[in-house]
Amino acid sequence: MKIAGYGRVSTLGQVKDGTSLEDQRNIIEDRCKKDGLELYNFYSDEGVSGGTLDRPALQQLIVDAKAKLFESVYYTRLDRMGRSVRDIHNLFHELHNVCGVDLVCIEDPSLNTGGKMGAVMLGMLSTFAQFERDMIRERTLAGKAAKWDRGEIVTGELPFGYQKNKVTAKPEIIEEQASVYRKIVKYYLDQRLSMKDIAIRLTEEHIPTPSTQKGKKRRSERWNSTVIGDILKQPAYKGEAVYNRNKPESEWIKVPFPPLISENDWQQIQDRIVNQRHKPKRIFKEYADHFLLDGFIYCGECGSKMRKRIKRESDGKKRCYYTCYWRKTNKKELALAGRTSPCNLKSVNADLVDEQILLRLADMLTTPDKYIAEWLRDQNADELANKVDNLTKKEKQLRQKLAKGFQWISSETDPSVKDIYVKEQRKVQQEWKTTKSDLRHTLIEFEFVRDKLNRYEQFTQTIEKSTKNKHRGSKFKIKSELQSYIFNLPFLEKKRLVEAIVSPENGGRCTVAYIRPIDFLDVEERKDLSSEELRMPLEDRDPCIYGTFNIDLGKIEDVIKSFNRELVLNKEHQR
Secondary structure: OEEEEEEEEOOOHHHHOOOOHHHHHHHHHHHHHHHOOEEEEEEEEEOOOOOOOOOHHHHHHHHHHHOOOOOEEEEOOHHHHOOOHHHHHHHHHHHHHHOOOEEEEOOOHHHOOOOOOHHHHHHHHHHHHHHHHHHHHHHHHHHHHHHHHOOOOOOOOOOOOEEEOOOOOOEEEOHHHHHHHHHHHHHHHHOOOOHHHHHHHHHHOOOOOHHHHOOOOOOOOOOOHHHHHHHHHOHHHHOEEEEOOOOOHHHOEEEEOOOOOOHHHHHHHHHHHHHHHOOOOOOOHHHOOOOOOOOOEEEOOOOOEEEEEEEEOOOOOEEEEEEEOOOOOOHHHHHHOOOOOOOOOOOEEHHHHHHHHHHHHHHHHHOHHHHHHHHHHOOOHHHHHHHHHHHHHHHHHHHHHHHHHHHHHHHOOOHHHHHHHHHHHHHHHHHHHHHHHHHHHHHHHHHHHHHHHHHHHHHHHHHHHHHHOOOOHHHOOOHHHHHHHHHOOOHHHHHHHHHHHHOHHHOOEEEEEOOOHHHHOOHHHHOOOOHHHHOOOOOOOOOEEEEEOOOOHHHHHHHHHOOOHHHHHHHHHHO
């Protein structure tokens, strides 16, 4: 019976502790003589680490084993075969299961594959190999997470508008593409264009598509709504991308990116996407220039969204109405929703409601100070500035604390004390990461508020100039002329203006409700009525329209600038 021997030594120190190649060979030769076996060859790797299977002599041993040149492999200790449990398992599987060779460990016979414990040993090695793979995976993931969190590495293809810095590998802005992104945001959020309309406009403007700019083999010369949607939904533009989303949330990796948009504006985009998705689907093609508030008008009595309705009146004419969903719903639908009776709000004439809203918008545009005074009071610029200052100081203190902690850990020799330092250091590190994240988001919010205040100042100056300018100011000089201008806008441009001012993605909405005594009675007149009577809807009167507007001056200005003035003038001329 022919035997192969295997030995390995990686360092000079192993010669001194009795594991030199000569010692290993002597031990194997003595064992072969004792067992009456023939040593076919002694395969040895000198100066090669056991952390890899890519060893010349070992690879030759595997080749000869496949050629059936010997029947068993003798070795002195398990660590001579390898340092990794995973590698040892793979090696034993290759030699024993594939080549049919037994492995014999001279110093620990329990590891012999030919004995009763052989199968058990392989099973254990397999289990430990899997455990080791999991540990390596966790360490790798943790290492990547730490690097990604610090913005040191970014894997995969970066979003449109970014590229990897050639030196640091961190994401940096491609200004030419960033300007296209800002244009897309303005078209969608400020000018209220649909994704399809934006795609058409960008194609008409001959702006290269992302696939073209990145030089991909499969590229499109035309923009499409899917690409626009992906860009608008990408969170990297607000300063933070999320990777590993296919894993549990605990394994998500958040990577900082240079922001191109405030978090508030990005959230408005997401809210508008949701609002557009949930818009009423019922379409009356012959009434395409009606229902100005479709999608953001609500019932003030039950809170549900109102829907469009066409009704033939007694005079034979058809009229447009906004109707509460629960006003005309059948009994089964009411029962399923847990409602005992239909809503008491009667339908309202859609054209009259739309006209009221347009009149209010004209009033707002001619006297912005009256409407924006309260809005300005909500802007907490000073408070945010203080918060930025406090977070900046805290981040600096924690960074200094981390540096000092590192010095303590490096100089400490007592393992138990060092362990305490390490645990405390981890707490400080986590607090530092949280503070950095809070500071980044607060800075973005602060810039957003400061931009709002600057927008207000610029907007009021624009209105003042337009009323003084004799050449351009004739249309905006008095309210009646501005009302005429707004009412003569094409329907879609009216709708964009209304959406911009109402700002439904920011919580703005129009509400229809009955008037109540508490709405118009003074303090003395209220004394004779109970609280319940004061809040009782007066259903014998027509409902009123209320507007909850979330004013965004930038949107209003951009929509007005985007109006097609020739269409307006043509419409006026036709009248």
